[in-house]
Amino acid sequence: MTTRIDQRFAALKSEGRSALVTFVMCGDPDMATSLEILRALPKSGADIIEVGMPFTDPMADGPSIQAAGLRALKNGATLKSTLATVAEFRKTEADTPIVLMGYYNPIYVYGVDRFLVDAKAAGVDGLIVVDLPPEEDSELCLPALKAGLSFIRLATPTTDDKRLPAVLANTSGFVYYVSITGITGAAIPDYSKVAHAVERIKRHTNLPVAVGFGVKNAQSAQEIAVHADAVVVGTALIDALRRSLDENDKATATTVSAVADMVKDIAAGVQSARSKASK
């Protein structure tokens, strides 16, 4: 079965460039604005969209993404409304893959089987669940694969060669390499180390390797895109969104364009990477 994610990576490969993966928190600051942002992303240059599922206790995320989740929850976001927003997005956008990203508890409480049915129906293509390592594969990973959803795993600098095969075993869609030990939005990675890590992962898998954590602007995106099949940007977009909000954290007329403009800028960085690499 060829998935939207596989198709997207195959198409980009033939174009000879890396993918831009954008992360936005669903419902930040409200669901209507979130839907508008999602709709603006593909035409701004996002190749794959990660949609954050808000959670009160995101223990691998930095202050920006934590605050985004709390803004969304404060305005009534739930896993159900997140899925409904993705379904709405899918009505007008058939090709751009959607990957839901978050933590396990809301899914567990929703009910794994029901969640997989509803996510699939909404047009979700893959899942990234931060607190489900391979040791807990039977919880969600294996049922998700069976339901036809990709399960994208994080590999980190602490994942050594001995452990990589276990991490990659049930991974599908792509591998998400976390370029630093740390939380989202923290330090800028050492690009030479990233290049080395991507090579190391590629020795173990044919899946595309995406790199994230610490991509802050067009330039850092370009540096990463030279080495990786995809560049993930999240905190920088959330920060741009936050700066556009009014004093009560409500969306303003510039909120959607603030995110879209930053995506355009970073997309340009990603797209110029190949010419840089071939120089």
Add this chain to the structure above:
Amino acid sequence: MEPTLPNSFRTGPDEHGHFGIFGGRFVAETLMPLILDLEKAYTAAKADPSFQAELDFLAKHYVGRPSPLYFAERMTQHLGGAKIYFKRDELNHTGAHKINNVLGQILLARRMGKSRIIAETGAGQHGVATATACAKYGLECIVYMGAVDVERQAPNVFRMKMLGATVVPVQSGSRTLKDAMNEALRDWVTNVADTFYCIGTAAGPHPYPMMVRDFQCVIGNEVRVQMQEAEGRLPDSLIACIGGGSNAIGLFHPFLDDPSVQIFGVEAGGHGIDQKNGHAASLAGGHPGVLHGNRTYLLMDDDGQILEGHSISAGLDYPGIGPEHSWLKESGRVTYLNATDKEALDAFQLCCKLEGIIPALEPAHALAKVTELAPKLPKDHIMVMNLCGRGDKDIFNVAEHLGGM
């Protein structure tokens, strides 16, 4: 398949860290290799007699163990029923049971060559114990504490600072213990090479619930010996307060396979468990969920978002509970009760007045249920309550609740 009762309640967890469906290793990939390393190091230490010998030496000469098993005579007379004993873990160095676990983990950190220790704390007792052990061994110590708790447990903040620890007030989320734990995990994800996370309760990803329990079992093991000396038999019931549940599991575990021993855990009922988000009784008012590395009973809303919970006691104010307690509840081996803020305050005062002991607000919750259970029991029923912490840290907080004194 019908669930079958285990032959023993003391064999858990399994190799994946599961107590029935509870426990597990729900952590980010960055931490996974670290907790596997920790498990390996702990298994090796447990098999090394010199590790236990060093811990025993410290328990005796640094902590002051064994802590006395004290017959609370006036309390017994006052209640007019069961014979009540207090296990005096409040007499330990640093004033609570927390030091039992901390010394074990710090010795392990030293074996693993880790130089930087991080910890979360609620009431500050675990933070103080960690700062103490770090001072003793010259280790860097960073304690994450919710900003709300920093305010209501000021004496302990000062103690930690005197002991050389850096106390980081956590401003995220609800600014209490759960957020302190999130922040400690964020630190650990960032500083993987040199950092040891010293968790204060029998919760978190495997192997923590097992390891912390093992270190706290000194409490129950001593009670077995001391009760034999005092009464020539086993106690009839045990009772302890539960936040994460480390003092309770330490008392309970050595007795789980003695069917004649009734066991009671007491959660924090706050304003009453019928009050939405007004209590911290995860077992009574929560559902199974996944947080902080383990599956356990959690206080949460219908969407799986974690609630803050409330208790007068900062040490019980946590929306989860150790996974082994969740399993002991479901298996029916332990009966879980809860006590409100007011009941705990009343018991606190009663203990001061009758026994000349100022208890921490945490064990005051257990005592509140002792005052309910004991009068209905015969005079030859022997009940042991874990007096797991002293109340010095709470006197200003209590005074405020009682309208000044």
